[in-house]
Amino acid sequence: MPHYDWIWGDPPPLLKRHSEVKHALLRNYLIDYFLTLVSMPQQDKIQLTIVDGFCGGGLYQNESGQEVPGSPLVILEAIREAEVLVNVRQERRKPIKIDVELICIDDCSYALDYLGHVLDERGYGGGVAKGLIKLVKGKFADHCGAAIQRAHSRSPRSGRALFVLDQYGYSAVPMSCLRDIFAKLKHAEVILTFYIDSLISYLNEKNLADFELSTGMCSSVCAADLDEIKQSPRWRVQLQSSLYQSLTSQCSAQFYTPFFIRPERGHGDFWLLHLSQHWKARDVMATTHWQHHNHFAHYGKAGFHMFSTGYIGKIDDENRLQMGFDFSEVAATVCKETMMAQIPAMLFEGADGMTFEQFFLGLINTTPATRNMVEATLLELHQSGEIIVMDDAGDASKARVKLKADNVLRLPSQRTFNFSI
Template sequence: MSKKEYDWANGATLSSHSKIKLKILDEYFREYLRIRCVLPQQGKFRLAIVDGFCGAGLYDDGPIGSPIIFLRVLKEISEELNIIRAIEGFKPLDMECSLYFNDLSQEAIYLLQSNIDPVMKEIAATCPRLSLDINFSIGAFEENKTSICDNIKSKNFKNVLFNLDQYGYTQVSEKSLGYLMGVARSTEIFLTFAIESFLTYLTPSRVIEISTNSSVPFAGNIVDIDKNQNKNQWLGSVEKVIFEALRYISSYVSPFSIHNPDGWRYWLIHFANSYKARQVYNDVLHKNKSSQAHFGRSGLNMLYYDPNEELNLYLFDRASRSHARNQLDRDIPNLLETNGGHMRIDEFYSNSYNQTPAHSDDINFSLVNNPDLHVITSSGGTRRSTNTIKSGDFVMLRNQRSFFSALTG
């Protein structure tokens, strides 16, 4: 099922799972720009955005789609950052962005050109520091991706963001995902798909192979979505299969489903090669609590299964975070113990973030407040506040482990 099935001319309805996805995309993209443009001495930031299943940009009764979200966020963050820079006496920041809007539907692209016209005129009139280059293409993304990526490479973009909002799964292959991740030095992908299509694409034999090799522990036929879609164990099994199938695409893969009352039918996966990107994505999910779901552990090894350990539905809410802190207090010392008792903070983050749904504040809280740990600065001082931790610091096990760790380790 592809975007062409939307009746854009007569008003396309925004589904509940798409509404969740667009909100997460909006908030993540804002944080992405703020973080990538944080250095005061930085004078320019260049970015390419590829919206592979873009649609017409406007839904029935007014909600905006991803193309207009990207444009509005670029405008608002460009203005925000330059106001802050002017107040602080820093030089202004120029943003240069090429956007590639692709859709199988010719009607969608024609309507999109009209729908973004007012936004483009507003940007041209009010944002002198934002330079945009808009490109449109019609056809299957798999067929158009090479020419789009060649154009990106010819412009020497180092930062690329792909938004691939497919309804099924067959519109973007695993091989294509690997290809896209190699387009630029810093590439990230948002991939939406229907789990039923994904499991069909994998074929039952491959699902069984992954399940057997990964020791997926949960009972039941994970392919039978209609019978299992509301079962926590089914969610945990499918999440592990997705992760095992796609983990080689990038260094950090978030295999979380979109949480809906009618069951876990759609997944929104984020691929990145930077732990900072996964860190920010986790924090955005916590800000949008209950928007995505994970069943399993909430510490550093979210997909590990221990039959003696209680597993919970993690909805990125307050209750989930409380449970995560308890597991982090056990998991972090155990990780350090297997790495000689100490790690650089950036090395610790790099090793931790691919298999944790935890909020960065909860991880840092455990680093500073766990009685078995201390964070040491490069000059030998001790960090006592979570917001002062820096990438050059070290986290170390204390010589004397606590009574608590002896009971729980």
């Protein structure tokens, strides 16, 4: 668990490079998120609540000695930037207003004091005075219910809220909090960091029991079997896979993205989990990861079903470096080639075919590919005759650049096989 000294008048604490990248991803995701919400020119206002559950003091210095914003400032700056972009891009007659109430929670009183000074110094003191920015002392788990209620009261119909939960470690966000968020807020999203390497590296019977007690997560790993599991040459993979499946199955989110933050100098990898109830939110996050491919990775195979073995650490059980999937241009090519080979076999499993929407939503949580990437691959297979896309009249579609949600995908009645000598 990191320790930060927030003393007003002293230089801000050091922020590691991987955490700085994490904040850059948050900024870019928020801007894309806001732009997605205001796609209709007639809108003049969007209203939501953002909860920063582990907000810290709001200011750091990076490894180059420069001051860099913490998550509260990142969020507020992203709102300002998005408003400008929306109004410029859509040439609006009436400016858009992004009405956000930001709730900053931290268990450290001097971190909140420091944040108050930072906000005032950066021109956000009026927001604090008006209650648009709330500073709340305490543990996130203790204030989660009140934050959910506040978000619901501000947006009772849409239930639009974003929870940024950059926890210190892996046990400060109970499953009950996540389930309540998704049960009570229709359009809630959660960005959750989870220090998976730390949990796995020190996992024993007592630590597993403590973890399950503090999070309420029921792991499929039996504590009594841990010693036996660790005799396996791939024990880390087995444990990581089990924990990932337990978390995603118990948090009540319909869509999720298990991307990994990849530190440059050995602090262990973090899960960066984006949890939501709508595929479009998941797709925006996946797109953001492709934009930050230098710092994010999957440790799994390309294409679909790449998470079937769960999370795999950068260093395998024989201390060999795992290359991983790095979201580069080469990775995009490999991802497409893999999907080209996988898709015909998947359609054979449903011989009567399935709609594009059924196909995509059934696989979205198992791939790093965005919807556009999957769509482009399906169209290429259709144009080469490997699959057939049917229109709503039951005829072969002439689609070349776009698929409709109800287009039916199936194999041709007779497939052509090429045999080389």
